[in-house]
Amino acid sequence: MSHHIVEAQDLHYTYPDGTRGLSGVSFRISHGESVALVGENGAGKSTLLLHLNGYLAATRGTVRIGDYPLTSKNLHAVRRAVGMVFQNSDDQLFMPTVFDDVAFGPLNLGLSEVEVELRVAQSLETVGAGHLRKRPPYKLSQGEKRSVAIATVLAMSPDILVMDEPTASLDPMSRSRLIELLKTFRHTKIIATHDLDMAADLCERTIVLHQGKVTADGPTIELFRDEGLLHRSSLEKPLRMQKCPVCSSRAD
């Protein structure tokens, strides 16, 4: 199934105020791959992800989703295929109750009432937010909002899952639940994150972004061993790959 391919060719983007967002990003992600996108604050991760569903249009270069370049004509289809979890959950939730919010997508897909109910229940259950269904989304805690935002995207059963810092503000339990959940998700995943442990857990491949450019692209474990690269990109080794200070001092 070639339509789960995501490809960027020499993407350049400058924000209207002149800030450089991306300066020449290229990669090709094939079907079923799970890719982490890492880099320091302001590296351009969010900017890059916003190109993948056509919210931002590159100043130069093209994005391909499936076999076709993203244009305004196939925007609609692309947005259905690409499920995106925003960095800020407040931008994602807009209905009066959690239930309505999660149901919004499936209803737009034209599913029957029974099916919609089922999908909503399932997606809320998978993120452990079943008990929130009657609450107004804007009154939830950040982590609860995050879980609901993820449920709204899961309910659409997208072909490609794009997430901008999905584990930020989740408690440890919700975080590991999300990671387990994402492991079961067989489609293409692109995850921008500062949570390198999650990246190591979930993504066999990592793309490192630095000042709007790709500085490394390869197997996660290898990249994370390269201390020089990590340092240059303002990153640190994931905790599990560091020597444990407590245990090692005890061993002394």
Place this chain on the structure above:
Amino acid sequence: MNNIGRNSFDIGYMDTLAGGDSYLHRLDPRAKLITAFLFIVAVVSFGRYAVFALIPFLVYPAVMISLGGLPYGYLLKKVLVVSPFAIVIGIFNPLMDREIVMQIGGIGISGGWISFASILLRFVLTVSAALIVIALTGFNTVCLALTKLGVPRPFVVQLMFFYRYLFVLTDEAERMVRARSLRTFDAGAMRFKTFVPLIGHLLLRTLDRAERIYLAMRCRGFDGRIPMIRSLRIHFREVAFVTGWAVLFTVLRCYNIPLLLGSLVTEAFR
């Protein structure tokens, strides 16, 4: 102390109220909408000096609020929040229209004051009627009912976005005010100099966010249609509801009840 972090303008609570399950909540939204519309038409159609004839119309909000189990105080506050509009509209009447038309206890009341009172009363009646429909139905369902009643969809979608935008606006405003007041220590009123850039900034922020929310809606297949699970159906009870109120409004519109009662009483004491 200004209540940092307490949202005094919690419009979202209307939607929470709409989650109730009274007889009025279960009624088809179209029936409620039509009734509110008839009510507003009846109230607005009175002459500019009507005051006492309007008072019996208070029965409609009163009945709807108590049957629907809505909180009086909350709705009253919402009406007060928007009332400056009515005061601005009506305040010139007493200045322009100084002709004495009535004497109460030897004090002459000018036509201007009476029409001012009339405007305020009408305002309270119509705004509360609108708020009650929303609180019993939920804004999105009201919008759905509007499309079902033949209101053009672009108009309804505009309305929906406006409502959503209000949320974003109050939310962003609240954050900015909170951020500001946590860093200004005199806690006094905001100076004009800081206030003006704050407003401009607020608009930019809300526009940005509104755009991102719109994107989120598009990503989930939004195409101008409002998806809704609740199926709409007109039963006997809807017809009865609308007819009952329509008859009452007609009676109240054609007969000045307080006047009739008054003359009945004087008649009896003669």
